[in-house]
Structures are given as structure tokens and as C-alpha cells.
Amino acid sequence: MGYLEFCSNCGEKNQFGEKDGNKRYFCSQCSTIHYENPKPTATLICMHQNQLLLVKRAVDPGKGMWGLPGGFIERGETPEMGAQRELLEETNLQGSVSNLLGTCSHFNTVFGDILLMGMEVQVEDWSTLKAGDDAEEAILFPFDELPKLAFPCHEKIVNMYRQKSLS
Structure with a gap:
């Protein structure tokens, strides 16, 4: 997982799953979605x-x-x-x-x-x-x-x- 292991907004451990129609990393604590854009x-x-x-x-x-x-x-x-x-x-x-x-x-x-x-x-x-x-x-x-x-x-x-x- 590397750099996406923890939320860049609040520091909590990220989750990986369905969010906004795609599988991606997100924080269940603060709701930050970590987009992996091109x-x-x-x-x-x-x-x-x-x-x-x-x-x-x-x-x-x-x-x-x-x-x-x-x-x-x-x-x-x-x-x-x-x-x-x-x-x-x-x-x-x-x-x-x-x-x-x-x-x-x-x-x-x-x-x-x-x-x-x-x-x-x-x-x-x-x-x-x-x-x-x-x-x-x-x-x-x-x-x-x-x-x-x-x-x-x-x-x-x-x-x-x-x-x-x-x-």
C-alpha cells in the first residue's frame, strides 16, 4: 500500500474498497477519498x-x-x-x-x-x-x-x- 496506508488529511489508517464507483483508498474517519489520478x-x-x-x-x-x-x-x-x-x-x-x-x-x-x-x-x-x-x-x-x-x-x-x- 505504501504512501496510501494512512490518510493524508487526518493520519488515520485508510481503507480500500468501493467509493465513487471505483475501488480506491479512502479514510473512514474523515471521509477523504484518495484519488490516484493520471x-x-x-x-x-x-x-x-x-x-x-x-x-x-x-x-x-x-x-x-x-x-x-x-x-x-x-x-x-x-x-x-x-x-x-x-x-x-x-x-x-x-x-x-x-x-x-x-x-x-x-x-x-x-x-x-x-x-x-x-x-x-x-x-x-x-x-x-x-x-x-x-x-x-x-x-x-x-x-x-x-x-x-x-x-x-x-x-x-x-x-x-x-x-x-x-x-
């Missing part, structure tokens, strides 16, 4: 001359595999702010969100439920591109020659962009 991420599509920016992951999950730049949105950040921070941390680039492409959810054994927000980001100056933070490499790939991506949701977000660009 963790939001900014997942970025950055195009340059018909090439897509990908990063080779330096950490698990997916270490050594290619993926879209991005990561968890921090407390106090808007999704756009999180996208800009993650872009800078992983690629040393600055950009601005131009479009929300869509979302994708999946369960990750390391972090639990994750909600990916696919965002198209415009980068003005590509001359500063270099891998940083938790990326081994940051490279532009021809859009029609992409490698297999680390996560199915990354593939789905690429397909969302592909559909948008065809319409």
Missing part, C-alpha cells in the same frame, strides 16, 4: 524541413530507444510551460506550442497512469540543438523514415500529427 506529460512534435526531432532515451523506461521529447508537467506549470521546459532540458532548444494535437493514456509500471498531451512546438533557432538532461542523443529524422518509438502513445501522437498535416 500524471500529465507534455509530449512534443517538433518538425524542421520535413524532419521530426527525436531523442534517444538515457533512462528507463525505454532506455536506449527513440522517443518524442517531453516529460512530466511540474506543479504550477501550464502544459505549455512544461513543454517549453522539457524541450530546453532535453534538446537545448527553445520553442512555443502552436497546437494541441490530442491525448493518449497508458499505464506505466514505473509511474502508474500517465496522460500524454501531444503538442506541436515551433522552434525558431535549431543551431543550439544538443542532447541534454535524460537524452543520450537528439536528432532530426526524415518524417517518412522514423525508427520504432519507445512507447505506443508516442506512435499515436505522431499519427495524430500526420492526420492533421494531411487535412
